[in-house]
Amino acid sequence: MIPIRCLSCGKVVSAYFDEYQKRVQDGEDSKKVLDDLGLKRYCCRRMLIAHVEVW
Amino acid sequence: MEIEIKNQDDQELVFTIEGADVSLVNALRRIATVEVPTLAIETVQFTRNDARIFDEALAHRLGLVPIITDLEVVIPQEECDCEDYCSRCSVSFTLKGKGPKTLYSGDLKSSDPQIKPVLDTIPLVKLREGEELELEAIAQLGTGSQHAKWQPTTSCAYKHYPQITIDLDKCEACGLCADQCPRSVYRLDEKENKIEVVDLENCSMCNTCSKDCPNQAITVEGLRDKFIFRIESDGSFPPKEILSLACDLLSLKADTILDFL
Numbered sequence: 013m014i015p016i017r018c019l020s021c022g023k024v025v026s027a028y029f030d031e032y033q034k035r036v037q038d039g040e041d042s043k044k045v046l047d048d049l050g051l052k053r054y055c056c057r058r059m060l061i062a063h064v065e066v067w
Numbered sequence: 068m069e070i071e072i073k074n075q076d077d078q079e080l081v082f083t084i085e086g087a088d089v090s091l092v093n094a095l096r097r098i099a100t101v102e103v104p105t106l107a108i109e110t111v112q113f114t115r116n117d118a119r120i121f122d123e124a125l126a127h128r129l130g131l132v133p134i135i136t137d138l139e140v141v142i143p144q145e146e147c148d149c150e151d152y153c154s155r156c157s158v159s160f161t162l163k164g165k166g167p168k169t170l171y172s173g174d175l176k177s178s179d180p181q182i183k184p185v186l187d188t189i190p191l192v193k194l195r196e197g198e199e200l201e202l203e204a205i206a207q208l209g210t211g212s213q214h215a216k217w218q219p220t221t222s223c224a225y226k227h228y229p230q231i232t233i234d235l236d237k238c239e240a241c242g243l244c245a246d247q248c249p250r251s252v253y254r255l256d257e258k259e260n261k262i263e264v265v266d267l268e269n270c271s272m273c274n275t276c277s278k279d280c281p282n283q284a285i286t287v288e289g290l291r292d293k294f295i296f297r298i299e300s301d302g303s304f305p306p307k308e309i310l311s312l313a314c315d316l317l318s319l320k321a322d323t324i325l326d327f328l
């Protein structure tokens with residue numbers, strides 16, 4: 013499961029993961045989705061980009 | 068001291084502060100991050116956990132969920148006369164579910180309707196077919212100096228206000244600084260054949276421009292007595308309230324020194 017918060021700055025990134033995953037699967041550009049979700053810092057953005065849901 | 072608010076919403080407060088020094092601004096930053104108390108889940112009692120996540124790991128996840136905090140409603144445990152926790156110094160949440168299902172922070176049922184998780188969409192645990200989970204989580208007040216889960220701020224930082232001086236006698240308006248700046252601070256005005264500073268406050272004082280300038284025409288400095296301060300809240304308080312609580316705590320500390328003298 014995705015960590016609740018960004019490992020570097022502590023922002024709660026997990027709350028946006030479901031929406032991020034769904035919108036990217038539907039073909040939206042992940043840059044645009046991250047901007048929409050208000051994740052500005054690269055530490056938070058990599059949390060969503062790099063996460064692989066294994067279970 | 069002059070303060071100007073640059074941007075304010077429910078998550079973030081950005082302001083400039085002029086006529087202050089590092090010791091004051093940094094004291095506020097430190098107090099805002101590690102001394103302003105917030106609520107976070109501290110004790111979890113499991114009645115049942117069939118999920119593939121360990122009790123400890125789930126308790127840790129629960130602890131990191133930010134909770135809307137009202138300091139009028141809950142008192143710190145140290146000031147309470149109970150031993151562990153009671154209704155005066157804690158808020159209780161219950162979480163219950165049966166798979167197949169993902170439980171979210173919104174599924175946490177609070178004993179106090181006003182105190183609840185900031186966000187409802189934080190995935191906490193996944194339950195497969197037939198797996199059940201039941202627990203009670205106790206949230207208490209604490210500070211960031213005890214554990215990072217009690218920090219009310221996420222990004223809380225300041226920088227010196229940047230000052231950029233372009234020596235017009237040396238500048239040839241080649242536009243290299245505008246190309247190289249990672250923060251898009253400059254713009255080359257081709258009509259006037261002049262370099263303009265268009266986004267001064269975004270400057271991170273990395274000095275890429277002054278190093279790259281072939282004529283050494285640019286000087287980048289930070290003003291000593293002016294700062295740009297940013298407080299981003301995790302949602303437990305509005306950012307302005309974090310700042311005002313930090314100021315209260317700082318003046319309380321100053322009073323303690325005066326009493327001592």
Ligand SMILES: [Zn+2]
Nearest residue numbers: 018021055056
């Ligand atoms: Zn981050």
